[in-house]
Amino acid sequence: xxxxxxxxxxxxxxxxxxxxxxxxxxxxxxxxxxxxxxxxxxxxxxxxxxxxxxxxxxxxxxxxxxxxxxxxxxxxxxxxxxxxxxxxxxxxxxxxxxxxxxxxxxxxxxxxxxxxxxxxxxxxxxxxxxxxxxxxxxxxxxxxxxxxxxxxxxxxxxxxxxxxxxxxxxxxxxxxxxxxxxxxxxxxxxxxxxxxxxxxxxxxxxxxxxxxxxxxxxxxxxxxxxxxxxxxxxxxxxxxxxxxxxxxxxxxxxxxxxxxxxxxxxxxxxxxxxxxxxxxxxxxxxxxxxxxxxxxxxxxxxxxxxxxxxxxxxxxxxxxxxxxxxxxxxxxxxxxxxxxxxxxxxxxxxxxxxxxxxxxxxxxxxxxxxxxxxxxxxxxxxxxxxxxxxxxxxxxxxxxxxxxxxxxxxxxxxxxxxxxxxxxxxxxxxxxxxxxxxxxxxxxxxxxxxxxxxxxxxxxxxxxxxxxxxxxxxxxxxxxxxxxxxxxxxxxxxxxxxxxxxxxxxxxxxxxxxxxxxxxxxxxxxxxxxxxxxxxxxxxxxxxxxxxxxxxxxxxxxxxxxxxxxxxxxxxxxxxxxxxxxxxxxxxxxxxxxxxxxxxxxxx
Amino acid sequence: xxxxxxxxxxxxxxxxxxxxxxxxxxxxxxxxxxxxxxxxxxxxxxxxxxxxxxxxxxxxxxxxxxxxxxxxxxxxxxxxxxxxxxxxxxxxxxxxxxxxxxxxxxxxxxxxxxxxxxxxxxx
Numbered sequence: 001x002x003x004x005x006x007x008x009x010x011x012x013x014x015x016x017x018x019x020x021x022x023x024x025x026x027x028x029x030x031x032x033x034x035x036x037x038x039x040x041x042x043x044x045x046x047x048x049x050x051x052x053x054x055x056x057x058x059x060x061x062x063x064x065x066x067x068x069x070x071x072x073x074x075x076x077x078x079x080x081x082x083x084x085x086x087x088x089x090x091x092x093x094x095x096x097x098x099x100x101x102x103x104x105x106x107x108x109x110x111x112x113x114x115x116x117x118x119x120x121x122x123x124x125x126x127x128x129x130x131x132x133x134x135x136x137x138x139x140x141x142x143x144x145x146x147x148x149x150x151x152x153x154x155x156x157x158x159x160x161x162x163x164x165x166x167x168x169x170x171x172x173x174x175x176x177x178x179x180x181x182x183x184x185x186x187x188x189x190x191x192x193x194x195x196x197x198x199x200x201x202x203x204x205x206x207x208x209x210x211x212x213x214x215x216x217x218x219x220x221x222x223x224x225x226x227x228x229x230x231x232x233x234x235x236x237x238x239x240x241x242x243x244x245x246x247x248x249x250x251x252x253x254x255x256x257x258x259x260x261x262x263x264x265x266x267x268x269x270x271x272x273x274x275x276x277x278x279x280x281x282x283x284x285x286x287x288x289x290x291x292x293x294x295x296x297x298x299x300x301x302x303x304x305x306x307x308x309x310x311x312x313x314x315x316x317x318x319x320x321x322x323x324x325x326x327x328x329x330x331x332x333x334x335x336x337x338x339x340x341x342x343x344x345x346x347x348x349x350x351x352x353x354x355x356x357x358x359x360x361x362x363x364x365x366x367x368x369x370x371x372x373x374x375x376x377x378x379x380x381x382x383x384x385x386x387x388x389x390x391x392x393x394x395x396x397x398x399x400x401x402x403x404x405x406x407x408x409x410x411x412x413x414x415x416x417x418x419x420x421x422x423x424x425x426x427x428x429x430x431x432x433x434x435x436x437x438x439x440x441x442x443x444x445x446x447x448x449x450x451x452x453x454x455x456x457x458x459x460x461x462x463x464x465x466x467x468x469x470x471x472x473x474x475x476x477x478x479x480x481x482x483x484x485x486x487x488x489x490x491x492x493x494x495x496x497x498x499x500x501x502x503x504x505x506x507x508x509x510x511x512x513x514x515x516x517x518x519x520x521x522x523x524x525x526x527x528x529x530x531x532x533x534x535x536x537x538x539x540x541x542x543x544x545x546x547x548x549x550x551x552x553x554x555x556x557x558x559x560x561x562x563x564x565x566x567x568x569x570x571x572x573x574x575x576x577x578x579x580x581x582x583x584x585x586x587x588x589x590x591x592x593x594x595x596x597x598x599x600x601x602x603x604x
Numbered sequence: 605x606x607x608x609x610x611x612x613x614x615x616x617x618x619x620x621x622x623x624x625x626x627x628x629x630x631x632x633x634x635x636x637x638x639x640x641x642x643x644x645x646x647x648x649x650x651x652x653x654x655x656x657x658x659x660x661x662x663x664x665x666x667x668x669x670x671x672x673x674x675x676x677x678x679x680x681x682x683x684x685x686x687x688x689x690x691x692x693x694x695x696x697x698x699x700x701x702x703x704x705x706x707x708x709x710x711x712x713x714x715x716x717x718x719x720x721x722x723x724x725x726x727x
Contacts, residue, residue: 044625048625048629052629056633056636090660090663091656091657091660094653094656094657096653096654096657097650172657172661174657174658174660174661174664175660175661175664176664178664178665178666217665218665221665221666221669222665225666225669
């Protein structure tokens with residue numbers, strides 16, 4: 001005998017009633033089975049939820065098992081805006097997650113009191129200002145964005161139910177103002193507004209691998225430090241500097257001073273935000289003699305020993321061109337170059353002719369807007385129309401205004417191998433070839449120009465740029481700034497463009513200082529040779545140490561300038577290359593481990 | 605009577621249910637572990653990211669320069685202190701010890717003098 005619902009009835013019913021009873025029993029069995037299964041399911045699930053998953057929750061395993069879709073990409077920070085790094089991978093810009101504070105205004109009971117306590121956390125915003133943000137009927141209003149972890153903690157401590165946080169990425173510039181004009185900055189929503197941040201906005205917004213710039217933060221720092229020193233020494237208004245790799249066109253340093261904190265661009269004055277390196281154009285004066293001299297040597301049969309009449313100021317087309325330090329004699333090309341004679345340069349420009357000089361400047365990229373990665377690129381100001389008198393003035397750098405970066409690139413083409421290499425802000429990948437243009441000048445002219453630039457440093461106006469062992473060559477420039485149709489003799493822009501090692505230049509450095517004033521050490525001068533050349537010397541020294549460049553002994557007889565010395569007719573003055581007797585290092589101060597004087601090195 | 609086949613059918617289904625339950629639990633546990641690990645990874649990489657930003661911030665060239673000036677008293681090496689070839693460094697001057705003129709080279713003489721201070725002091 002069996003019991004339960006499956007027990008067969010012993011009562012025998014026959015006829016139509018029997019059929020109905022069987023049917024009822026079958027249904028009851030089915031319903032019972034259904035409920036039993038349901039109970040089993042429910043109890044299994046209850047067991048699962050309470051005993052098994054409960055135990056796991058206690059063990060902390062399932063702590064993060066939320067319902068929302070888990071996206072490892074977001075969690076891993078891959079969705080953040082991409083970093084910007086220098087050529088060695090040092091961070092210039094990165095995005096960090098920060099907490100931003102918002103308020104549910106309905107939940108705030110006492111806006112005045114809460115505003116006062118928020119003011120204690122953020123002293124730079126008044127309690128009144130906070131109160132106005134807390135008052136109202138809005139369920140969501142920003143109170144303050146991108147809190148620091150410390151501020152976050154302090155607001156949590158207030159424990160107000162109306163305040164809550166939302167995670168937001170924040171753009172951080174670890175190097176601060178150091179490369180602010182190149183790296184640029186963005187708005188509070190992370191959109192790039194200037195510099196690389198703007199130029200590569202779409203690429204950066206996608207995230208992923210960092211954008212690697214050509215800048216070297218060590219060179220950038222040395223450049224900025226020395227321009228700043230020069231500005232302070234000569235109480236100047238502004239400064240600008242570029243370091244270019246001659247072979248690749250990579251911009252290793254680009255400084256525009258004054259600069260600004262990219263975290264607070266709104267607080268910076270417009271003057272500080274101006275990119276003087278690639279956007280502003282300047283009439284740079286005598287440094288242009290590099291180009292007119294190269295044009296004369298290369299395009300015309302001007303030999304290096306040819307003499308030009310600089311006995312008296314040059315009168316042409318109703319204008320008078322005179323020299324800053326008149327020599328009042330016939331001068332050879334090296335003499336014109338080292339004494340920076342405007343008359344001589346104008347005569348050479350005249351020999352080249354308007355059309356050819358203009359074409360030549362065009363090939364050097366001086367007559368059209370530069371094609372650079374960032375949008376802050378300036379268009380040169382050219383004489384319009386370009387008359388013959390402008391050819392003369394453009395030969396010594398007046399009447400034509402270019403950006404400092406354009407000048408550095410053009411000099412780089414002259415001293416490099418005579419080919420214009422377009423500057424770039426992106427680091428070259430291993431094995432990548434720089435874009436190269438047509439040959440502008442012959443190897444002979446390149447060699448002569450290197451020698452001329454070396455002569456300026458060994459015997460001419462640029463002697464303050466000499467670094468024993470690195471063989472710097474260059475050209476000084478001192479230009480008066482244009483003011484209302486004329487030139488203001490009291491407002492100068494003093495510059496120096498250097499290349500080293502001059503025998504086969506690797507680097508071109510350009511430094512210009514805006515409106516320097518003479519100081520007690522400069523003998524009343526605020527010229528390129530006194531203001532910018534020493535800065536270039538100190539930059540070269542820093543670069544040598546940072547990059548581990550080889551020091552080559554100065555051998556006067558082998559110096560590049562030696563070949564030109566026979567064209568220099570004047571009483572010999574002490575060349576900086578003359579061997580100096582060895583003087584022992586002063587005994588006071590910390591004793592260096594190993595002392596070998598520069599003079600001793602030169603005498604070897 | 606329940607037939608043997610029915611009984612074994614019940615048994616099998618119970619076993620299958622148990623196996624399914626066990627499998628699903630294992631999968632769930634594994635999933636939780638994975639999620640936890642990914643979260644941890646994300647947290648770690650996030651803090652790495654923050655630390656890296658802080659590292660580069662603390663290694664700003666101007667700060668290093670300032671600290672070096674303050675604590676180390678070091679100065680940038682001029683080109684006079686740099687030479688291309690290490691062999692150019694002259695040997696240190698021979699110390700005035702009783703080992704002078706003994707045929708030893710300078711380095712040996714200095715080394716000997718430093719390990720024999722008593723001998724040096726006699727002079």
